[in-house]
Structures are given as C-alpha cells and as structure tokens.
Amino acid sequence: MDEHDFLAHRFEGHRAHLKAVANRMLGSPTDADDAVQEAWLRLARTGTAGIDNLGGWLTTVVGRVCLDMLRTRKQRREDPHDARLPDPVVTGPEDEVLVADAVGVALLVVLESLNPAERLAFVLHDLFGVPFERIAPIMDRTPAAARKLASRARQRVQGAPVPDRAAQRRVVDAFLAAARGGDLTALMAVLDPDVTLRADGGKTRPSQVLRGADAVAGRLATFHRMATTTTSRAAVVNGTAGLVNTAGDALVSIMGFTTANGKITGIDILADPDRLAGLDHCSVF
The missing domain is CATH 1.20.140.160 (PhyR, sigma-like (SL) domain)
Known part of the structure; x- marks a missing residue:
C-alpha cells in the first residue's frame, strides 16, 4: 500500500x-x-x-x-x-418519529x-x-x-414550538382542493397576504420567486395542472406538511409549505429533474 x-x-x-x-x-x-x-x-x-x-x-x-x-x-x-432550494428532508406523514437520524x-x-x-x-x-x-x-x-x-x-x-401537524395538513389539503378545482376564491382564502413562493425548476425551466397572495394565486393554472395530472401524496417535508407529486413512477416535484394561523405563508417547490433524480427515492416514494 x-x-x-x-x-x-x-x-x-x-x-x-x-x-x-x-x-x-x-x-x-x-x-x-x-x-x-x-x-x-x-x-x-x-x-x-x-x-x-x-x-x-x-x-x-x-x-x-x-x-x-x-x-x-x-x-x-x-x-x-x-x-x-436546499435538498428537502421527506418522510411519511405518520413516520417522523421513526426517523433514525x-x-x-x-x-x-x-x-x-x-x-x-x-x-x-x-x-x-x-x-x-x-x-x-x-x-x-x-x-x-x-x-x-x-x-x-x-x-x-x-x-x-x-424553545421551538411543537408543530400542530393536523392543522398544517388541513391547510395543505385546502390548497390541494382549491388547485384541483381551479377555484381562485378558495385558493386566495388559504394564502397569507404576504405569502412567498419559491420554485426551483433547474436548468431547463426558469426558477422564480413570487411574493404576495395575488402573485401566487396568479399561478392557479399551474397548480391546477399539477393537481390534475399528477398523483399528490401527503408527506412531511422539512418538518412540516407537504406534498410529493408523481406521474407513474416518476417524481415530478416536492412541495413544502410553511403555515401560520391557518394560512400558507410560504411554498417551496423543488421541480429540478436532476436534483430530484439524485434524492433517495426510498425515502420519497
């Protein structure tokens, strides 16, 4: 040697x-x-x-x-x-206590x-x-x-507060229902006025940062397409309620939501195909 x-x-x-x-x-x-x-x-x-x-x-x-x-x-x-966006930490909605780390x-x-x-x-x-x-x-x-x-x-x-996972999930479910129905009024009702959306699309799709409920709600058509053309599975993303969106066996996007007082204050969407392909799919699917 x-x-x-x-x-x-x-x-x-x-x-x-x-x-x-x-x-x-x-x-x-x-x-x-x-x-x-x-x-x-x-x-x-x-x-x-x-x-x-x-x-x-x-x-x-x-x-x-x-x-x-x-x-x-x-x-x-x-x-x-x-x-x-940083690499998301994804677990099942009921499995966080089982995380070995x-x-x-x-x-x-x-x-x-x-x-x-x-x-x-x-x-x-x-x-x-x-x-x-x-x-x-x-x-x-x-x-x-x-x-x-x-x-x-x-x-x-x-001193970090214990998250109310059920309350978070209700807010995310309301977002998903509004997206599936293409319901602008319902979507606006669940968004905080100062909500921020960050979407990381990678090299082939433009990434963007949107601020304010009007700007985020303006992406309703995109949300509707996501909700009706993919299968959305509930997951815990970075410790809060989120969604894992798939089409067949392909991972399309991971969405993390920040909520407060029954409203969505932040949405992080990782849709970069290269980065999604590099994630541990055993922990995502």
Missing part, C-alpha cells in the same frame, strides 16, 4: 463521522458529500505531517467548509431573485433558522462534543464567544 492509499484508508475511517457532522450542519446530503470531499482534497494536498489528531483536524476542516457553505447559502437567500427532521428545521455561526457552535458542541477551544478558531472567535453562540442556539432549539 503506497502513501496515498494509506492516507485514503485512514480518511475512510473517519468518513461516516464527517458525513454526519456535515449533514447536520447543512441539512443536505448532497452538500454534505461535497463538504466531505473537500476535506479529503485538503488532506490529500497537505498530508498528515504535523497533525496529531487526524479526526479532530478533519472535523475542524469540515466545520470550516460547512461554515463557508452556510454563509454562501445565506447570501443566496437574501437575493430576491434566488430560488435555489439522531437529530431528526424537526431539529433540522430549527437549525435552518440559526445563523451560520450559531449553527456551527451548536452542532459541533452539543451534538458532537467538540470543545469550544477547538470550535472558536473555525469562526475566528474566542472560546467564550463560541460558548455564547451555542447557548443562544440551544435556547432557540429548546
């Missing part, structure tokens, strides 16, 4: 842990794979000379990579024209609300036991500052 193969063998021994860290940081298996691959490339370039704790070094590298990716993601989301879908959703530094400090310390002395240099903060970030994140996680 030459030096490169030996290094690759040692890296593989840490891959599962690194993937778990990256997945909890990013909430996207695809992005997590990219972060882990970047860690391997950096290790392959530098070698292990001067590295006393390879696992700790790799965790730090993955943390830095994920922090950069989260910051880039946040900047994209602040772009009013950006409609790229120790974090679970609900926590991933709460983590999405944290800023990148809070998320890094919380995930690495609270979920993986990384000491603040090692976390601080990743974000160019002091250990005390990193501790405060983790504490603030912990409070938000612990």
